[in-house]
Every structure is written in structure tokens, then in C-alpha cells.
Amino acid sequence: MVAHLVRLRLTLLAGTLRRSVWQTIGLAVGLLYGLSVVTLLVGAAILGGRTDPVLTGQVLTVGGALVVLAWWVVPLFAFGLDATLDPLRFTTFAIPRRTLLAGLAVAGLVSVPAAVTALAAAGSAFAWASDPLALLAALLGAVAVVALCVVGSRAVTTLCAPLLDSRRYREVLMLAAIVPVLAVGPFFAWMSSLAASSGVTIRLGGDGTAGAVAAAASVVGWTPFGAPWAWAGSVHEGAWGRLAVQVAVVALTLTLAVVVWDRALARALVSPRGGADGGRARGLGWFARVPATPTGAVVARCATYWLRDPRYAASLALVPLLPLVVVVIGVTSGAGAGLLLLLAPLAAFVLGFGLSNDVGYDNTAFALHVATGVPGRADRWGRVVPVAVLGVPLVVGLAVAATAVAGRWSDLPAVLGVSLGVLGTALGVSSAASARLVYPVPKPGESAFKTPQGAAMASMVAQTVAFLLTAALLVPTLAVGLPALLAPSAALGVVTMGVGLASAGVVLVLGVRHGARTYERRLPELLAQVTAFA
Structure with a gap:
């Protein structure tokens, strides 16, 4: 059944591309753009690993944590549920829930974002090429990263799907998404102004920047978002106790995400969501004017x-x-x-x-x-x-x-x-x-x-x-x-x-x-x- 769902996903994708030239162009451009980004990031990680693998690993931990967090949060605002992975499409089929869960998880890997994330995580692991044990830990961490991204994203979106059916919630969510997006520019402008007024200068690779990155990585490495990226650094430093805790954090998070997704999926299959909010007719409105x-x-x-x-x-x-x-x-x-x-x-x-x-x-x-x-x-x-x-x-x-x-x-x-x-x-x-x-x-x-x-x-x-x-x-x-x-x-x-x-x-x-x-x-x-x- 898992293989069947993957074939279904590929068949739907192929049919969509044949039907729309825009989507064919979009997929091609998306793949080229994704590959270019992956090539740039992986190349930078490998070069950084040759000069300072510790600092490179800390940068990867902080940046990788943001990637995992984006997988969990962005779909609620920008994409919502993937139409081909919506559990409502399987309510009339007698598919065991656990089998459906596994099939949806594997099928979720068939996408440009998942492929780009997997290639970037696996490629950046070679920043630790000088340390075979750390390299192995980084590759295992890359697998954990992809699992966290896909399973966590599916769990969050399936869990929040009933809320997205509420019109009021959608309007509040829309405003909540617009405000931080518009605030990004003013925030960086304010930070630049503050730094300039206080006489602070930031030099790439300077002690201040390296210290800030190390401090951020030391905190982020204990979170579910940054822990798998920090495995290699823990192995490289011989911090086996820290590694054990970080592995436990990832395992516990994945288990919790699977449980949440499983229960949310069960609820969606038994009690399908309704359509758009209804309303009472109140005259002809603008048609009368x-x-x-x-x-x-x-x-x-x-x-x-x-x-x-x-x-x-x-x-x-x-x-x-x-x-x-x-x-x-x-x-x-x-x-x-x-x-x-x-x-x-x-x-x-x-x-x-x-x-x-x-x-x-x-x-x-x-x-x-x-x-x-x-x-x-x-x-x-x-x-x-x-x-x-x-x-x-x-x-x-x-x-x-x-x-x-x-x-x-x-x-x-x-x-x-x-x-x-x-x-x-x-x-x-x-x-x-x-x-x-x-x-x-x-x-x-x-x-x-x-x-x-x-x-x-x-x-x-x-x-x-x-x-x-x-x-x-x-x-x-x-x-x-x-x-x-x-x-x-x-x-x-x-x-x-x-x-x-x-x-x-x-x-x-x-x-x-x-x-x-x-x-x-x-x-x-x-x-x-x-x-x-x-």
C-alpha cells in the first residue's frame, strides 16, 4: 500500500504536468533553483569544514534548525494541506490507518522541497569529511532531519486542519502572517540603526560573530529542530553524554509527532471536515444598489x-x-x-x-x-x-x-x-x-x-x-x-x-x-x- 500511494503521488504529479505547461515550467525552474541553492550551500559547507569544522557545524546547526522550523510553520500560512495528501481523499477507502500514515509519510518525500532538503542535509554532512565518525553521525542526522521535516509538517497541518476551516480563524491567521512578513524589513533596519548608533561593527568570521554563533548553536542544539544537526559536533568533540541526550530529543519528538499525526488522522477520517462557513441571506446586498x-x-x-x-x-x-x-x-x-x-x-x-x-x-x-x-x-x-x-x-x-x-x-x-x-x-x-x-x-x-x-x-x-x-x-x-x-x-x-x-x-x-x-x-x-x- 505504501508503494501504491507513492505511485499514486507520482501519477498525479505527471498528470498535472501534462495538463498544465505552467506547472511543467514551474517544476523545472523549481528543480534548477533548488539544485543551485543546494550546490551553493553544500559547497560552502565543505569548504568551511576544511578550514574550521567546529564553526561550520555550529552554523549548520543554527541554519538547519530554521529549516526544520520552517517546515513545521510555513505550511500553515503559505501552503496549507497538500491537495494530494489530504486525508479527506481517503475517507471512503478501507485502508488501515497505520498503513495510510506510513504511505502519506513516504509520499511526502516526493516533492521539490523534500528533495532539496534531503540533498542539502546529506551534502552538508561532508563538512565533517575529516572525521569519519562525525561524518557518519552527520549522515544519520540528515536522515533524522528529513523525517522531522516531513512527519512534523504533516502532524502540524493535519492537527490544525479543523481550525483552518473556521473563517474567523483564517482571517486572524492571515493577519498574523502578514504582520511578521512586513516587519522583517523594519526589524533589520532597526538592528542596523541600533548597531550604527552604538558603534558596533560586525566582521564576518570575527571573534564576536563566532561567539554569537557558538552561543546560539549551544542552545539550538538541545531543541528538536537543531538536535540532529548537532550530532556530528558532539561526536567530533567526544561529548557522548550530550549526543545521547540529543538523540533522545529527536527520537522523542518523532514519536510524539507520529502519535499526534496518527490521532489527528483518525479524527479526520472518522469526522471529515465540513465546507466553508455558511451564512444567512440578508437581502440583495450590492445587487440592489x-x-x-x-x-x-x-x-x-x-x-x-x-x-x-x-x-x-x-x-x-x-x-x-x-x-x-x-x-x-x-x-x-x-x-x-x-x-x-x-x-x-x-x-x-x-x-x-x-x-x-x-x-x-x-x-x-x-x-x-x-x-x-x-x-x-x-x-x-x-x-x-x-x-x-x-x-x-x-x-x-x-x-x-x-x-x-x-x-x-x-x-x-x-x-x-x-x-x-x-x-x-x-x-x-x-x-x-x-x-x-x-x-x-x-x-x-x-x-x-x-x-x-x-x-x-x-x-x-x-x-x-x-x-x-x-x-x-x-x-x-x-x-x-x-x-x-x-x-x-x-x-x-x-x-x-x-x-x-x-x-x-x-x-x-x-x-x-x-x-x-x-x-x-x-x-x-x-x-x-x-x-x-x-
Whole structure:
């Protein structure tokens, strides 16, 4: 049965690659990128092991612990449960639970992240090539690392799966994930500023750095995340008592993870999770507030999505957090309040770029557009209007507030021109892109951070293309706006506003028209793609 589940995983992966060229490209690029990272890390570990194996082992312990921790934590925020390993798919099969558990664990190794982790762990073990016993311990530790990563990840995600079905929990989880991600940049900026103000200098390989790494490794080596990476160091130093405790920590953690996963799997198989949270109908909502036209119907539906769908809320949640991030960066970097002038353009880009895969978010609801014959122009404008109605006042308000706080009222025309230019350009590019570049996204009711299998690279490629096209079309606005802001000029500010509004209008109209033609030409293909994602 274990071999059968592995073959099933490989068959599903092969079928996915044959069905989608994006996922084929994504897998190839992911493998090449992973192999390049592995080659770099393993090469650095081997070279470091030749010069100072002890320090290299300490670095591997700290870095490896972060890798194991990421395996346990990141899936809750970014990926969720792997669609091909969801226990719900096996509820109707009479498979013994322990056999299913073993099969899912082995099948979990069939992925790019697992392969990269295994190669990196095994390759970095050769940093201890000068000590055969330490090398053996490092190789055994690499096996333990892979087991901890796969089993721990499956245990955590299966255990937390019922919580992810709660809409409120998903929204809280989404905000909890966004805040630390946005705080990474300000944190390092604050650390740099603190170090500079206190006169502290850090030299790579210096005594201070080596001491900090050794202190961190001595603590991390006792945790389940760093213990298997520290086995080789313990053998090299002859600390057999410490090695015994570290082996016991790993064995106990693996046993506990298996027990947790087993019980969570039993619960999932006996009491399958329900679907999305239901709700009571409360009138027609936005449908009663818009004209009874095809465009009005699309406007009402999209406005409802933006206000009630957690997947769309991910974009909106970024906007109120942007001022905090910009203020922290401005204070810690010494840029001052002038950095606040970037706030409105950033918010405009986030809102405009949110439409870049709007068709993919429709899921099965897109069939209504096909069945009712919604014209392309109605579909495109219906998606743009809610964002424009929300975005224009918000961007203008942020621009006014930023210039007021910065005390640079003379730059208001330039900030408005750049911000509205970014919003209109992003909306125009997104209107065209969403009719052509469609990729899998979380289904309605799922976590906003759950990425379907094989969609990561497809989304990255599509978003990169849309971003580069948006940046290219913003060149006229930025060519006038940047000089107007860097060397404040009232005349250039007025010109920037004119250029920004004109370019935004042109790109928006042309983008909607191109998107409408593409939509009508590719309607069957779009429906087939979206249906395949369901």
C-alpha cells in the first residue's frame, strides 16, 4: 500500500504536468533553483569544514534548525494541506490507518522541497569529511532531519486542519502572517540603526560573530529542530553524554509527532471536515444598489467578494499596515518623514495588482459568466469599478495625509499624479492579464495562504510578467514624477499630475479593451482552466 500511494503521488504529479505547461515550467525552474541553492550551500559547507569544522557545524546547526522550523510553520500560512495528501481523499477507502500514515509519510518525500532538503542535509554532512565518525553521525542526522521535516509538517497541518476551516480563524491567521512578513524589513533596519548608533561593527568570521554563533548553536542544539544537526559536533568533540541526550530529543519528538499525526488522522477520517462557513441571506446586498445590467451585476458580485471574501481581504489587509512599515523604515533608516510620500503609490499598486488573477478567484462561479453570455467589456469594467471606487478615495486620502505629515504640501500634485497613475496603470494591466494569465488559487472558503499543488511557479511567472509590464508603462509618469519629488518643483508637480492621469486613463481603457477581446476569444479556454482548478 505504501508503494501504491507513492505511485499514486507520482501519477498525479505527471498528470498535472501534462495538463498544465505552467506547472511543467514551474517544476523545472523549481528543480534548477533548488539544485543551485543546494550546490551553493553544500559547497560552502565543505569548504568551511576544511578550514574550521567546529564553526561550520555550529552554523549548520543554527541554519538547519530554521529549516526544520520552517517546515513545521510555513505550511500553515503559505501552503496549507497538500491537495494530494489530504486525508479527506481517503475517507471512503478501507485502508488501515497505520498503513495510510506510513504511505502519506513516504509520499511526502516526493516533492521539490523534500528533495532539496534531503540533498542539502546529506551534502552538508561532508563538512565533517575529516572525521569519519562525525561524518557518519552527520549522515544519520540528515536522515533524522528529513523525517522531522516531513512527519512534523504533516502532524502540524493535519492537527490544525479543523481550525483552518473556521473563517474567523483564517482571517486572524492571515493577519498574523502578514504582520511578521512586513516587519522583517523594519526589524533589520532597526538592528542596523541600533548597531550604527552604538558603534558596533560586525566582521564576518570575527571573534564576536563566532561567539554569537557558538552561543546560539549551544542552545539550538538541545531543541528538536537543531538536535540532529548537532550530532556530528558532539561526536567530533567526544561529548557522548550530550549526543545521547540529543538523540533522545529527536527520537522523542518523532514519536510524539507520529502519535499526534496518527490521532489527528483518525479524527479526520472518522469526522471529515465540513465546507466553508455558511451564512444567512440578508437581502440583495450590492445587487440592489447597482443598475440591473451585466456590468452592474459583475460590479455587485465583485464588490461583495472584496468585502467578504478572506482571499481578497489579503490585499486590503496590507493597506492599513503600510503606514506603520513606512514610518518604521523612515525612522530607522534616517530617511525622515519624506519616505511617507511613497505610501499612496504603494497602496495604489497593491489595490490595482489585486485584479491580476480575478478570473482564477471566481472558481466555479465563472461558469455563470459563460452561461449567461456576459460581454467582455461588462466583465472587465465590472471588475475594475469596485476597486476604482474604493481605491481612488483611499489613495487620494493617503496622499493628502502623507504630504501633511511630511510638511510638503507643494509635492501634493506630484504625489497624486504618481499615485493615481500607478492605480490606473495597475488596473489596466491587471484587466488584460487576468484574461490571459490564469493560475490556480485557493478555493472559496479556503485559507488565503493555501496554494494548490504546482501553482507556486505559475503564479510567480504570471505576476512577474504583469509587474514588469506595469513598471514599463509607468515610465512616463515616473520620468516626470521622480524629479518633481526629489527636487521639489511646483511646475513639475502639476505636469506629473497631468501625465499620471492621462497615462492612467489611456492604459486603463486600452487594458480593459484588450482584456475584453481576449476574454471573449478565450472564453472556452478560461472556463476549462477554472474548472480544472475546482
